Amino acid sequence: MAKGGAGMIGQLPLASFTGAIEFIFSPQESNVTGGKKVGGFDKSMELLIKHLEVTALALAIALVIALPLGLYLGHRGKGEQLAVGLGNAGRAIPELAVIALVAVLIGVGLPNVAPVLAILGIPPILNNSYVGVSQVDRATVDAARGIGMSETAIIRKVELPIAIPTVMGGIRSAAIAILATATIAPLAGVESLGDFIINRNVYGENGLLAGAILVALLALTIEGSLALLQRRLTSDGLKVKTA
Amino acid sequence: MGNPLVIAAVGEVGEGFIKERDVGDLCQAQTQHVFCFDWARENIDRFETPTVQHLQIVIPALAIGFVVAFALALLAHRTRWLQPPLLAATGILYTIPSIAFFFLLLPLTGLGRDTAIIVLSAYTLQIIYRNTILGLNNVPAAVKDAARGMGLTQRQILWKVELPLAIPEIIAGLRVAVVSTIAIATLAVLISAGGLGTQMYGSNLTFPTSIIIAGAIVMLMALAFDAGLLLVQRLTTPWRRAARA
Numbered sequence: 001m002a003k004g005g006a007g008m009i010g011q012l013p014l015a016s017f018t019g020a021i022e023f024i025f026s027p028q029e030s031n032v033t034g035g036k037k038v039g040g041f042d043k044s045m046e047l048l049i050k051h052l053e054v055t056a057l058a059l060a061i062a063l064v065i066a067l068p069l070g071l072y073l074g075h076r077g078k079g080e081q082l083a084v085g086l087g088n089a090g091r092a093i094p095e096l097a098v099i100a101l102v103a104v105l106i107g108v109g110l111p112n113v114a115p116v117l118a119i120l121g122i123p124p125i126l127n128n129s130y131v132g133v134s135q136v137d138r139a140t141v142d143a144a145r146g147i148g149m150s151e152t153a154i155i156r157k158v159e160l161p162i163a164i165p166t167v168m169g170g171i172r173s174a175a176i177a178i179l180a181t182a183t184i185a186p187l188a189g190v191e192s193l194g195d196f197i198i199n200r201n202v203y204g205e206n207g208l209l210a211g212a213i214l215v216a217l218l219a220l221t222i223e224g225s226l227a228l229l230q231r232r233l234t235s236d237g238l239k240v241k242t243a
Numbered sequence: 244m245g246n247p248l249v250i251a252a253v254g255e256v257g258e259g260f261i262k263e264r265d266v267g268d269l270c271q272a273q274t275q276h277v278f279c280f281d282w283a284r285e286n287i288d289r290f291e292t293p294t295v296q297h298l299q300i301v302i303p304a305l306a307i308g309f310v311v312a313f314a315l316a317l318l319a320h321r322t323r324w325l326q327p328p329l330l331a332a333t334g335i336l337y338t339i340p341s342i343a344f345f346f347l348l349l350p351l352t353g354l355g356r357d358t359a360i361i362v363l364s365a366y367t368l369q370i371i372y373r374n375t376i377l378g379l380n381n382v383p384a385a386v387k388d389a390a391r392g393m394g395l396t397q398r399q400i401l402w403k404v405e406l407p408l409a410i411p412e413i414i415a416g417l418r419v420a421v422v423s424t425i426a427i428a429t430l431a432v433l434i435s436a437g438g439l440g441t442q443m444y445g446s447n448l449t450f451p452t453s454i455i456i457a458g459a460i461v462m463l464m465a466l467a468f469d470a471g472l473l474l475v476q477r478l479t480t481p482w483r484r485a486a487r488a
Contacts, residue, residue: 097458180340
């Protein structure tokens with residue numbers, strides 16, 4: 001049932017993986033542009049960097065808002081409803097509706113889209129930083145208090161390091177959610193790798209598939225790098241315990 | 244079904260919110276309205292088919308995802324060394340953004356519902372698999388010993404002791420899977436698989452009322468499924484209530 005409006009794909013000759021790979025590395029004539037060459041390595045890299053910029057900006061906004069709040073609430077053991085409830089509710093938000101609403105109600109462009117993408121990253125960060133910190137052994141925290149550490153020092157030097165695996169898990173989820181949704185950001189006038197996918201009347205089927213390949217690889221790379229970062233940040237003492 | 248931007252005959256509207264407004268320009272400038280109640284009341288039935296389509300994507304995807312993930316978890320429960328590689332494999336499927344996944348499958352399975360179901364079920368594997376394993380691993384060794392002491396076979400221990408005790412974790416995983424699948428299924432519109440995404444993107448992109456209604460239906464659907472699973476958990480774990488009471 002190929003039902004859909006104007007922007008849908010109608011009949012689509014099969015794109016091929018080889019065609020898509022060629023598209024990524026050198027400009028190709030697309031089936032829709034009448035001989036004009038599109039794509040290529042420079043364009044792919046340009047969009048990839050833009051995709052990363054949007055993702056990084058939105059993730060930074062989400063971190064600035066959600067991380068301190070989650071750590072503080074976890075430290076005080078308050079606001080579980082807020083932190084965990086938001087975490088659950090956040091998953092029910094349909095990204096497509098969010099991006100479409102931004103485009104029509106708030107306006108297009110990075111300054112509008114980045115904060116909205118950040119909204120998708122806030123629930124996992126808030127939830128995980130809350131859970132991570134609140135699960136730190138209270139005896140450890142009391143010991144830190146006993147040797148005269150201030151409350152902020154306890155959060156920074158005791159609770160956060162112990163909670164790093166959980167906190168980083170939330171940041172990874174947020175990064176992937178934002179990166180994934182940045183793919184449809186071109187609907188709201190923000191360039192990203194999604195351009196290859198959304199503007200299929202410019203880039204053709206090979207571009208479409210190339211965009212999908214690049215987005216998938218980018219997501220796996222970011223997830224892998226953050227997993228490595230998590231290992232680096234986790235103190236050796238914790239690693240020994242889990243091993 | 245006509246163009247959504249064309250307002251249907253306005254004969255019977257005139258109650259509620261729109262009383263003092265002139266019926267002639269009833270949400271004429273719909274694109275500037277955040278929410279046009281008049282249009283919503285007149286056109287609510289146009290969301291029926293997309294809602295049904297949405298369920299036709301989500302339910303098979305969840306059913307397949309659950310069966311596969313559950314089978315993998317049982318396999319990995321018996322064959323321990325499979326646990327890390329299966330976790331990594333399902334993790335990769337979970338990490339690939341669904342939009343990219345849809346189009347990666349395009350050369351293989353083409354446009355439409357099947358592709359959407361495959362992608363969404365692949366997406367649920369990680370959460371259900373991980374939680375089922377977690378639940379099974381959390382069963383206290385003493386309980387398993389007691390079961391063995393009573394003369395239960397390995398299979399009986401799995402089905403009568405371990406799995407029932409793992410239900411809370413399994414259902415927790417299912418709840419996450421259900422809610423996120425319902426939300427992500429809106430993107431199925433991009434591969435012409437229908438669903439509520441059709442009311443958010445495409446010819447309706449510039450029309451907030453439609454986006455809001457479709458988004459609300461998606462979130463209500465997620466809420467309903469979530470509540471249903473919570474009920475299933477209560478019904479299947481009566482001892483938890485007894486312990487609390």
